[in-house]
Amino acid sequence: MIKFSTFFPLIGICVLLVNCTSTKVAAYDQYSYERAVDLRTKILVIMDKATEPYENHKEEANNLLIEIREMAQYERNKANNETSSRMWEMFEDESKSFIGGFIHRWNDRGQFSPLFVEEAKLQVLEAMNLLIQFELKKDTQTKNNLQTLILGSQ
């Protein structure tokens, strides 16, 4: 038969494991999800215009970059949100081949060929979808946590 004295340290270890910050992931955020979906549309619209000279769409492109930077900042400020935060960081980084890098290069080169824009859109869209899916997976985690909490209190 298990003795109490051997059982309590085990509970202590479990509590420590659960509270270990290295495995904490921020809860699902409806605002993050909606903003990401909205930005995905805006990004694809602006990328379509990259077959025309950058100067014609400079303001639009800059405004979009500001929105993306704001979003990256928002994600950075959340606790235990390294994955989403890193994804947004890569997304806005002008040295990477995502939207930040695309707009930076558009500014440098003036305009792109239509076939390149189509291929680049697919790449950026894939990254954006991964980011959105990850936020949705947090929803499942949040639901599970709530379920555990509710069932646990019954």
Place this chain on the structure above:
Amino acid sequence: MIKKPIDITEGLNEVKTVLFQIFGKEYVNFKEETKKDIETFMRASKNKLERWTTLLSKKQITLDEYEWLVKSQKELFVFNELEKAGVSKMRIRQLRKNTIKAVLDIGKSLVKKNI
């Protein structure tokens, strides 16, 4: 003038070697996993790399644009790895929560039996 056709297989092998070097350094302790991930990446990238190489050889995209696309594919790989790592974290956390719940349930039943 006869143009030498671009050898796609050779190009893909080069990409593979470079990826092993890049990710091998970053994930020293996960060599086996890295190898598998790179193989998966190469399978997933093969069609894209072939398509882009064809577009380049037909001069429908520039070398500069081609480079951007290949780089974006490598970065998508990192993006995928980030996502997978994040999901694993969530799973580990859930597993830990289930573990503590199980331990507490046993504890509760022990208390009941001994009261």
